Amino acid sequence: MVIVIHQTASTENAFLYNEKKVEQKAASYFHSRNTKAINPFFYDKSHRLKEFIDIEKLNPRVKNKCLHISVNPSVEDSLKLNDKMILREIDNFMQHMNYGDQTYFVYKHKDLERTHFHIVSTRIDKYTGKKIKDNHERQKAQNFIKGLELRHQLDNSKRSEKPVFKFSAKSRNIKQSLESLFYHINQLKEVNSKALYDEILKLFNVEIRKSGRGHIVLVTDEKGKVIRYPIRLSKFKEKPNFYKVEKETSIKEWIATNKDKKISSDLKREFVKELLWQIRMKGMNENNTKQYRLKRNIKRR
Numbered sequence: 001m002v003i004v005i006h007q008t009a010s011t012e013n014a015f016l017y018n019e020k021k022v023e024q025k026a027a028s029y030f031h032s033r034n035t036k037a038i039n040p041f042f043y044d045k046s047h048r049l050k051e052f053i054d055i056e057k058l059n060p061r062v063k064n065k066c067l068h069i070s071v072n073p074s075v076e077d078s079l080k081l082n083d084k085m086i087l088r089e090i091d092n093f094m095q096h097m098n099y100g101d102q103t104y105f106v107y108k109h110k111d112l113e114r115t116h117f118h119i120v121s122t123r124i125d126k127y128t129g130k131k132i133k134d135n136h137e138r139q140k141a142q143n144f145i146k147g148l149e150l151r152h153q154l155d156n157s158k159r160s161e162k163p164v165f166k167f168s169a170k171s172r173n174i175k176q177s178l179e180s181l182f183y184h185i186n187q188l189k190e191v192n193s194k195a196l197y198d199e200i201l202k203l204f205n206v207e208i209r210k211s212g213r214g215h216i217v218l219v220t221d222e223k224g225k226v227i228r229y230p231i232r233l234s235k236f237k238e239k240p241n242f243y244k245v246e247k248e249t250s251i252k253e254w255i256a257t258n259k260d261k262k263i264s265s266d267l268k269r270e271f272v273k274e275l276l277w278q279i280r281m282k283g284m285n286e287n288n289t290k291q292y293r294l295k296r297n298i299k300r301r
Contacts (some may be wrong), residue, residue, distance in 0.1 A: 019048075029041040071116060083108075244245070
């Protein structure tokens, strides 16, 4: 079992991401807690979003209000944990993390060739308006996972392939890993142009190039040489932003109109920081150290 707490600032963005997946039939409504309506999924999404907006109005000073969590059972875990058990453990997890009394929605996703769950809530206490303490959050999550594995006798030595963001000629399960990378970049509202998206991808030796009427995704080495057979972008369920429309501004055109703008080192630092702890939680080995070096180099600038 892998539980990831996404570093997303906007509750609305995380909420709308999951609602969009439901509209695309790539996810479904799964569970909710502490909502005004008995069944909040009976109403439209604006009704659900308003619950978060009303809570967060209590403390507009807090910058990072969103709590966005993904719960990722392995194939082996799913054989032992049915939906009813997953639902109960999600409630246990939220209680363990001090969010048991908060409003939250849970979505069941099937968009990455595996079933996983997303929880959306807010870090603003709905009763006091104070920000809920998040000290040692990741360690608390890991402690919960250990307890869950003991309760259900899950074998953590037989994990399915987990997506990582270090790609090589011998990488396995690369399509899923690329989709995971696209997902995390898509969550960053600061990445607001195609040129910036492409530059972020290059940090991980990934390129998207025009091919015929569509695009292909390429993995390269440190020198820019293609080292994997290209994958058609149309084959991906999780597609990168700015590549969903047929007509788009070219990089040269974007640079021409934004020649005086530079990509903020702060933005790069924030992005890499988020991706790095995702990789650490997924057990990156000693060979996957490029992003660690990159993070340190950015900090020195």
